[in-house]
Amino acid sequence: MGVAEPTLIGGRYELGEKLGSGGMSNVYRANDRVLERTVAVKVLKVSHRDDADALLLLRREAEAGAAIRHRNVVAYRLARQDHDPPFVVMEYLAGESLRQRLDRQGPPPVAVAFGWIRQLAEGLAAIHADGFVHGDVKPANGLVTGPGTIKLIDLGFARRPGDLRPWTDRGHVLGTANYLAPELIDSPPLDTPKADLFSLGVLAYELITGRLPYGGRSTAEVVRLRRF
Secondary structure, X not given: OOOXXXXXXXXOEEEEEEEEEOOOEEEEEEEEOOOOEEEEEEEEOHHHOXXXXXXXXXXXXXXXXXXXXXXXXXXXXXXXXXXXXXXXXXXXXXXXXXXXXXXXXXXXXXXXXXXXXXXXXXXXXXXXXXXXXXXXXXXXXEEEEEOOEEEEOOOOOOEXXXXXXXXXXXXXXXXXXXXXXXXHHOOOOOOOHHHHHHHXXXXXXXXXXXXXXXXXXXXXXXXXXXXX
């Protein structure tokens, strides 16, 4: 975990296993000492705790998480942007991502794929109904939590439509190029719920066929191909 990361957050969340790591934050499984339950805690990395854009992304994530309640979207419990370090608390979900499932087993039966796509679409509909764009729909952010059940996770790029800052991180597009709608690659980008639907379409294609609908071996090559 490293000496820079505390083992107790907010006086009640005891950090344990690291579940994942992104450019700006780490996610841990944690024990909520007050309610005696397992949760997931996202903590800003030391390198981003004075970064205004990183703090803004965390605030947006907290706002979206507080507003959205749906069976196919991860539930958010608490956000503390004034804490050192800033953190958000989410429900802990056991399972594997669609990315892991595809890499391990390849495409599922078509009926199973359609069921997952429908649930992801329902989760997106709830996010859009509450006035947000998810911003990072991809197989890694669809978590299979049980037989026939899937949830959208990671609202780290969630924002209101048209809210562009920070859409780029020091000149680089935030998000995963393979799943971004074309209008998000151009400058200035146009961000609407339709961009999420494009990403869901790419995810659906990959889930059914086992491959992406276009090539590209690097982010730069993907961006170049997607512009034409």
